[in-house]
Amino acid sequence: MRTSYLFDHPTSCRECGKAAAKHTDTYRMVANEPYSGNMVVVKKKTYVSFGKDCMTLTLWDGETYILKYGYFCSLNCTSAYANRMVRTFES
Numbered sequence: 001m002r003t004s005y006l007f008d009h010p011t012s013c014r015e016c017g018k019a020a021a022k023h024t025d026t027y028r029m030v031a032n033e034p035y036s037g038n039m040v041v042v043k044k045k046t047y048v049s050f051g052k053d054c055m056t057l058t059l060w061d062g063e064t065y066i067l068k069y070g071y072f073c074s075l076n077c078t079s080a081y082a083n084r085m086v087r088t089f090e091s
């Protein structure tokens with residue numbers, strides 16, 4: 001099971017140092033209007049569906065970051081770190 005961790009500050013993978021991604025939500029809505037909420041628009045895509053202007057907004061709260069596997073970006077990084085710990089503590 002994947003265990004994602006959220007952080008309220010920029011962080012990075014403890015193994016490889018890759019920066020954590022912004023934790024965003026994507027919203028689809030009809031009408032291509034300027035976004036007036038208090039979230040940060042990370043990405044905006046407009047398109048026409050059934051003759052109506054539509055848009056997909058990717059919004060970020062401006063402070064939350066996510067690492068998909070706890071303190072790590074991938075399972076490879078997780079096991080590399082864990083194995084190094086075992087080597088460190090059992091040798």
Ligand SMILES: [Zn+2]
Nearest residue numbers: 013016073077
């Ligand atoms: Zn990593």
